[in-house]
Amino acid sequence: MLSLRLTEIICCAGLLIYLLPVFFCLQEPSRNALDQLRQNKRDVPVSLPLPPPAANFNTSIPTLSLTPSQEPSFVLFPGQAQDPIAIIPILGPSNDFNSSRTPTDGTDRNGCPSKALVMGYYPDWVSFTFPPEKIDFRRFDWIDFAFAVPNAKFALQWDEPQTAPKLLKRLVSLAHAANTKVKLSIGGWTGSKHFSSAVSTDQSRRTLVNNIASFYKTYNLDGIDLDWEYPGHKGAPGNTVNSNDSANFLSFLKLLRTVLPAPARLSAAVETVPFTNSKGNPSMDVSGFAQVLDWVVLMNYDVWGSSSKPGPNAPFRDACGNSTQPGANAVAAYNSWTSAGFPPCKLVLGLPSYGYISSSTAQRLRTRADSNAVKVINDDGDSEGQIQFKELVAQGALVITYDDLESLNMKAAFAKRVGMLGINFFDIHGDTDQWDLMATIRKSMSLP
Structure with a gap:
């Protein structure tokens, strides 16, 4: 049995098995659908003050002209001295930002909660192995039930129509009993096909808004989450796309905001770069969306998938300064x-x-792997789950990219220090029975 720690590299007779935390520097992305999207559809540089190359982890921390409450986060890599993280010094709400709604108890003048929020997605496809009764709702402020899907007539439908309606009602009942709130997430990777058409005209927007409002009332919800992947460029094959998607989306959100009850929360799951403008580039001004959305969830995961050209699933930053996707990290x-x-x-x-497992016949990670390096993992063992040493050697490098307690601690602490609203876990059934990951996250955010 192989016992491996987070950053450990085991070398046996030419075999390399890597367990990679999210801050390892890997060069080549996999050719999965999301990667193709970012390379082919969004092949434009993001003009941002990105973190500089970390040539030496012993770099001293610079002095910044910030108040104590605005100090940027400095994250420790295991066994390393402090390494500064370059962050734009916009560490609090802008002075000219005004919420479209009156602040309520527990919120500041901008309508933002006065304490960090912990959220998590609960997808309907896990209900048989992880029913809502297993959720420790005390650990979550919000649960997002995923997914309802807009159809060609702009009505909402379920992936699992036989089970989802009753499942959502159970979830809401259990959550409310624990003082946890529930949003319905609409869309998803495979559920965004008709979003563009649904928001393209006044009539179509009104139809979808009315259907969402009906679901909101029927299921006694506390909010709505829009997971359109993606406005302005194609996500999954078959999605419709329009150059005016983002502008139409904003018009749709404004209408939805007026129809939903005032206490309802409205959020969107978004890419690591802002919504696409009419020219196909990341918009440089999304302040209009901030007026109608209570928050957005930065989907900093699935940046790389399982491939012979592996990379981190959810990179924290471009620590080496040579990422092929420098804009895709926290x-x-x-x-x-x-x-x-x-x-x-x-x-x-x-x-x-969650994480991804990649297999390659290559004996070490390098900038470019051979085109035929992919090999299906098999075993020659005597029972299920066993594998012979000779097979390990023959299969080459096994790369596992995932978030563990250390990396989640760093990310949650980062979110808190830079003034973000909180975190959202995708998804909650991936934690242990003892909720080890969530316990670490809450502790990192100074929450009980």
Whole structure:
């Protein structure tokens, strides 16, 4: 049995097995759908003050002209001295930002909660192995039920129509009993096909808004989450796209905001770069969205997937300064969204509870792997789950990218220190039975 620690590299007879935390520097992305999207559809540089190359982890911390409450986060790599993180000094709500709604108890003048929020997605497909009765709701302020999907007639439908309606009602009942609130998440990677058409005209927007409002009332919800992947450029194959998607989306959100009850919370799951403008580039001004959205969830995961050209699933930052996707990490996402006029206190950092396994016949990680390096993992063992040493050697490098307690601690602490609203876990059934990951996250954010 192999016992491996987070950053440990085991070398046996030419075999390299890597367990990679999110801050390892890997060069090549996989060719999965999301990666193709970012390379082919968004192949434009993001003009942001990205973190500089970390040539020496012993770099001294610079002195910044910030008040104590505005100091940027300095994250410790295991066994390393402090290494500064370059963050745009927009560490609190902008002075000219005004919420469209009157602040309520527990919120500041901008409508942002006065304490960090912990949220998590609960997808309907996990209900048989992880029913809502297993959720420790005390650990979450919000649960996002995923997903309802807009159809071609702009009505909402379920992926699991036989079980989802009753499941959502159970979830809401249990959550409310524990003083936890529930939003319905609409869309998702495979559920965004008709979003563009649904928001394209006044009539279509009204139809979708009315259907959402009906669901909101029927299921006694506390909010709505829009997970359109993605406005202005294609996500999954078959999605419709329009150059005016982002502008139409904003018009749709404004209408939805007027129809939903005043206490309802409205959020959106977004990429690490702002919404696409009419020219196909990341918008430099998303302040209009901040007026109608209570927060956005930065989907800082699935940056790389399982491939012979592996990379981190949810990178924290471009620590080596040579990433092929320098805008796709937590620090860059914070920088790009705040630069485009979105208040930090309305940003939520998405954290994954899963990772990816990649296999390659290559004996070490390098800039470019051979095109035929992919090999299906098999075993020659005597029973299920066993594998012979000779097979390990023959299979080459096994790369596992994931977030553990240390990396989640760093990310949650970062979110708190830069004034973000909180974190959202995708998804909550990936934690242990003892909720080890969530306990670490809450502690890092100074929450009980």
